[in-house]
């Protein structure tokens with residue numbers, strides 16, 4: 001039984017991590033959220049991740065310990081191989097992902113659903129400042145990266161006909177969480193239905 005990969009992307013500060021953290025408290029049945037391995041210092045505010053040195057990261061990567069890995073913002077990010085086990089068990093698996101890695105992911109996992117988290121641009125800077133994880137200089141670089149990536153991503157998804165679900169998180173977080181939860185239920189049910197009909201045919 002094959003599960004479903006849900007790859008969440010969006011500008012830095014759009015709320016990917018907040019959405020995933022909120023969902024974690026009330027996850028739909030058979031859904032899993034992957035914890036990432038990141039070369040970010042331990043105890044950084046925000047996302048709960050496994051912090052490792054660049055040397056350890058490269059070792060895990062070389063030994064094939066990641067289902068996927070990428071570099072951005074001066075950091076390295078890895079998704080442990082457990083991802084494939086969860087998918088094999090028929091789970092719906094959520095990953096906090098990178099816009100620049102979307103097309104690669106769609107080659108590795110053709111059934112992937114991309115969730116594109118969006119937020120009104122004027123809110124982004126303030127949200128990043130409030131989060132207090134990056135310096136002002138780093139925040140400026142992330143906002144610049146957002147500007148560069150936005151159009152490229154839309155073009156890439158359209159060109160390769162990769163479908164995505166646009167999730168607006170400009171309003172209250174709970175509204176976006178509710179919307180995402182509903183979508184997850186729909187995707188899970190659609191998968192179960194299609195498995196039933198394959199089994200019956």
Ligand SMILES: Nc1ncnc2c1ncn2[C@@H]1O[C@H](COP(=O)(O)OP(=O)(O)O)[C@@H](O)[C@H]1O
Pocket residue numbers: 010011012013014015016017018019046127128130131132169170171172173174
């Ligand atoms: N809907 C929202 N309303 C207000 N603040 C939010 C909302 N969603 C997220 N935030 C805040 O914005 C900041 C960035 O969110 P985060 O989840 O870290 O984004 P990302 O993981 O996409 O970079 C955090 O401080 C978070 O608490």
Ligand SMILES: O=P(O)(O)OC[C@H]1O[C@H](OP(=O)(O)OP(=O)(O)O)[C@H](O)[C@@H]1O
Pocket residue numbers: 009010011012013014016017047072073075077096097098099100101142145149
């Ligand atoms: O290619 P991009 O879409 O820009 O994404 C690059 C990386 O930035 C984000 O991680 P991180 O948690 O470091 O940043 P964020 O929480 O500020 O998005 C995202 O999850 C990717 O790992």
